[in-house]
Amino acid sequence: MTSSFDKRSRSLWMDVEVAPNARPFEGARSCDTIVIGAGIAGISTAYELAIQGQKVIVVDRGSIAGGISARTTAHLAPLCDDLTSEMIRLRGEEISRAFYESQAAAVDRIEEIQKTENITCDFRRLDGFLFQAPNTDSAIIDDEMDAVRKVGAPVHRLVGVEALAHCEQQHVLRYPRQATFHPLKYLQGLVSAIEARGGLLYAGTIVHAVEESGGDTVVVTADRGNITAAAAVVATNSPINNTVALHTKMAPYRTYAMAMRIKRGALPDALYWDTLDPYHYVRLQPGDGQTDYVIVGGADHKSGEADDADARFQALEAWARNLMPALGEVSHRWSGQVLDTIDYAAFIGRNPGQQRIYVHTGDSGQGMTHGVVGSLINSSLILGREAKWVDVYEPSRKTPSAIGNFLRENTTVVKNIAEYLAPGELSSLDDLKPGHGAIVRQGLSKIAAYRDDHGQLYKRSAACTHVGCHLHWNSFERCWDCPCHGSHFAADGTPLNAPAVSGLAQVD
Ligand SMILES: Cc1cc2nc3c(=O)[nH]c(=O)nc-3n(C[C@H](O)[C@H](O)[C@H](O)COP(=O)(O)OP(=O)(O)OC[C@H]3O[C@@H](n4cnc5c(N)ncnc54)[C@H](O)[C@@H]3O)c2cc1C
Ligand code: FES
Structure with missing residues (x-):
């Protein structure tokens, strides 16, 4: 019994095995960079280094890409999902603009990679619609439009979303050049590209410790030997090497997703979110030619603070059917976890106090794009090149304006111990x-x-x-x-x- 990922909770992507031949590591090896964790963050980082000629090894305790990346809904949306107006309030205009640019660059990078590596992963550019939830003030849409313009992102204001029922009077922002894809088909393609350049991937290999020793890093696995490398990247979603410091600046939230069938063409291919907190999120995935899948997500709560998934799925389904009466049967239901940081950006870069160990964590509900931003920053730092956006994501940063979020999230620990x-x-x-x-x-x-x-x-x-x-x-x-x-x-x-x-x- 090593996984709870059985049929009760199965995402739309899990039928794709990303690296079925990956075996556990055995013995002793050395390489240029070892990456711990084979999700979007780890695999993308290994890819960026492998194409620059580095000898890379990736290890994962489970299957390759079997973690949270197998449970995503994979909207590739570059604006802050906690609202750009909120981000500007906490981090100012300049950092928020750099955040948007980095996230947009991540979407561009995915588009470029799937093209150059010939990865068939249903990648497509499309519009995103942020729409005013019923019985809420439209001021939120006005404020968000001002904020989005300040960070330089294209945006159009509308009234009504034609595709959704009961939304004729709702105020809406349309964002062009968003994107989406099949996450595991994409990662499968990246793995092949890494292997083609001599990279090695090991599944079923638990890393117990990662240490700096002499001029190297040493990764200690559970009973399977050690791997020595010039640099190590910890991309385990939540860092295994940093006991407390980073963990106090982020909090785990469980989020729920389900897929329902719909006749092809009944809902235009786009991304949709509402303005509630937690917000609902919707996208499409091509099905068998006659039908598509509509993926609906939301109903988030702090991890461990509710155990009522059925009620949450019922609420999600009712919400979706009200807006999309043409929805057919439910085909998949699953949940997963996101790590919300107190100031909405991930932690990417050198692990505080270390020279050769790099960290990637704090996906904040945008872990697909964050994973790729992380691969660009950490690979540049490892290769000794100039890295963009380091200030936005610096792991040791302090954000005094986020003290309210910090205190609120950390009361969980105090209550929990009691x-x-x-x-x-x-x-x-x-x-x-x-x-x-x-x-x-x-x-x-x-x-x-x-x-x-x-x-x-x-x-x-x-x-x-x-x-x-x-x-x-x-x-x-x-x-x-x-x-x-x-x-x-x-x-x-x-x-x-x-x-x-x-x-x-x-x-x-
Ligand atoms: C329902 C849902 C919807 C989402 N929707 C979106 C979205 O629309 N857009 C978006 O951008 N993001 C979204 N996210 C977030 C995004 O999916 C995640 O942030 C992202 O997939 C995390 O990738 P990762 O590489 O950091 O982690 P993972 O994919 O979890 O990879 C980490 C890996 O590390 C391995 N590991 C852990 N400990 C060890 C150890 N000791 N030794 C060896 N290996 C170890 C794990 O086995 C795992 O495979 C969503 C998440 C969920 C749950
Ligand atoms: S995850 Fe930190 S105590 Fe459980």
Whole structure:
């Protein structure tokens, strides 16, 4: 039981195996750059270095591109998804303009790569529509238009979105030159391009530590040997090498997505978002020629703070059917996690205090474009070239104007630790039904207990192996979520999502 990714939660992309032949690492090796984590960030970075002639190795604890990148909805949208007006408020016009330019450059880079590498990944340029949610003030649209103009992005103001029902009177911004694609087909193409240039990818290889030693970096794997490299990039979504500093500046949110069929042509191919917080997001994906898939996402909550996925999917579906009455049956439902930083931009660059270890984290709901921005910045730094946009993404930056977000996000940790004093959710393990998980008190400790569909009981410590927060059961994904910094563990305690590296302790 190493993954909760079964049929209950399956994205539209997961039928594509990105690197089915990737095997676990064994022995000892050296290379120019080792990349830890094979999602969009890690694979894109390895690609940029491989095309410059570097010998690269990529390792992943699971399958290649089997992490959050397999759960995205892959809107390639360069404007801040928390609103450009908000970003200007926190970081000013100049940085916000550089943020937009870097994100737009990431979309251009994806377009260029899929063309030069002949990757068939359904890439297309299209419009994006930000529309006023019902019963909200249209001032938000006015403010956003001013902000978007200030950062130099093209924008048009409209009333009504023709394609959506009940939206005739809504105020709307149309953004040209957005894009979208099939994320795993794209990553499959990148992997082939890396391998064609001599790069190596290893799946099933857990990295326990990454250290600077002499003039090198050493990556220590769990029982499989060490890899030595001139530089290392930690692209594990949430960093495994940085115990607390970066984690206090971002917070994990679970977000939900579902796909529904629709007759081809019934909804114009575009990206759509509303102005709610959390916002709803919509895109299309080509289906079998007669039908397309409409992907609808949203209903976010802080990780571990709700366990009501069915209700959230029902609300998403009702919202979508109201706007798109032609929608057919639901074909896929899944969830995943994004790491929202307190000032909306990722952390990319040299890991604070280190010379040869680079980090990429803090996707903020724009992890596809952030992943590619990260690949451009970190590869330039590693190659000793001038890197653009470093100030926007500097990992050690402080943003005094974001202190409110910082305090709000970090109260979760304080509240969480207090949960160790609370009673268990069940008074006895006998009350635990098959297919369910719950926290049970045993003396002074808390147990994360799960009984599988055949009745077998798994008893693990309820303390996250990152820095000890109290875990919460997620019945939709059948995993344990950590509300503090975003680790997930399978029901048998195996880590699924960083920053945790080790599994949950077994309880006898
Ligand atoms: C439902 C949903 C919708 C989204 N929609 C969008 C969108 O429309 N547009 C957008 O831009 N972004 C979107 N995002 C965000 C985006 O998908 C993610 O931010 C992005 O995919 C993260 O990529 P990554 O490479 O950082 O992480 P991942 O893809 O998670 O890759 C990290 C890898 O590191 C590996 N790893 C972890 N620990 C270790 C270890 N100790 N040793 C070895 N390997 C390790 C993991 O196994 C994993 O494969 C969405 C996310 C979700 C969940
Ligand atoms: S992820 Fe940090 S304590 Fe769990």
